[in-house]
Ligand SMILES: [Ca+2]
């Protein structure tokens with residue numbers, strides 16, 4: 001296990017921000033993903049990115065669509081148009097686990113078909129609305145656009161124990177230690193690796209090299225496009 005950025009921490013603190021299965025460990029699971037349309041790009045989607053997608057949700061291929069951003073808005077002229085793309089931040093538990101797993105490493109313009117088992121979707125009982133059906137689901141998802149997402153200030157506040165607006169080595173260490181503990185992974189990660197994580201984070205995030213991470217360094221440049 002290697003934690004190299006705050007984005008991954010954001011992911012592990014997903015329970016703070018709600019979501020169906022927030023806080024559950026996600027990356028250990030794999031789902032079947034078919035590429036419907038391939039695209040190349042320099043920078044692929046990763047945790048923390050803000051994604052804009054069009055999607056079609058169905059129980060079986062070719063079956064009724066239970067939820068989509070595609071609509072027959074002008075029925076008389078038989079013109080189908082997109083509604084606005086659906087927007088969410090990857091890795092924060094805002095969407096079902098099947099999406100968190102299946103929409104990583106994706107390029108704009110790419111279209112995927114995700115086969116998602118019930119436990120990574122809305123469960124065996126469903127979410128109580130037609131948009132959240134029970135059992136296994138299939139989503140066709142087209143990535144329209146992706147950009148670096150905003151980081152949650154709540155995470156900074158959580159880490160900044162003395163509330164002085166900076167994250168020190170000690171505060172980061174403490175946060176990591178607690179995160180590992182909460183995830184039940186404390187025994188699997190040796191102490192030296194824990195220290196390496198802290199060093200890793202500081203070297204990546206402490207842009208002005210003053211040995212601590214300011215709020216500005218943490219929040220990064222919002223909406224930087226790729
Ligand atoms: Ca502090």
Ligand SMILES: [Ca+2]
Nearest residue numbers: 206210212213
């Ligand atoms: Ca700094």
